[in-house]
Amino acid sequence: MSTQHTYRVIVRGTFDGLSPESRERLLAEVDAHGLTAMQFTTEGSLAYDRTLKHFSYRLVVVSDAADGEEMAAALAEDRVETALAGLGHGHGPLKSTVTDMDTMKINRRR
Numbered sequence: 001m002s003t004q005h006t007y008r009v010i011v012r013g014t015f016d017g018l019s020p021e022s023r024e025r026l027l028a029e030v031d032a033h034g035l036t037a038m039q040f041t042t043e044g045s046l047a048y049d050r051t052l053k054h055f056s057y058r059l060v061v062v063s064d065a066a067d068g069e070e071m072a073a074a075l076a077e078d079r080v081e082t083a084l085a086g087l088g089h090g091h092g093p094l095k096s097t098v099t100d101m102d103t104m105k106i107n108r109r110r
Helices: 020-028 065-087
Strands: 004-014 045-048 054-064 095-100
Touching: 004 065, 054 065, 065 095
Parallel strands: none
Antiparallel strands: 004 054, 004 095, 045 054
16 A cells, blocks of 8 residues: 655646636635635635636645655646636646645754
């Protein structure tokens, strides 16, 4: 059995080809998706602003440590693509930043 690691993944992208309905829905919910709403969750936390240009998604991914950060990024990007498609929001290419929480060094104050 392989060791599981917990990864925090930030997926960034740009909205693309938004329909008028998508724009209207995103603008109606913009206050709930600002900086104060950002958190790492399994289902993901979407953040964007009124310009409806860029967005970021924060996710927690649990994956085999042997698969590494690349697999965690791929799993996160797949979740984001599925979530955005389900909401009817178009997007461009995605880019991920991954942090392995199990290997992260924490400097404690003395």
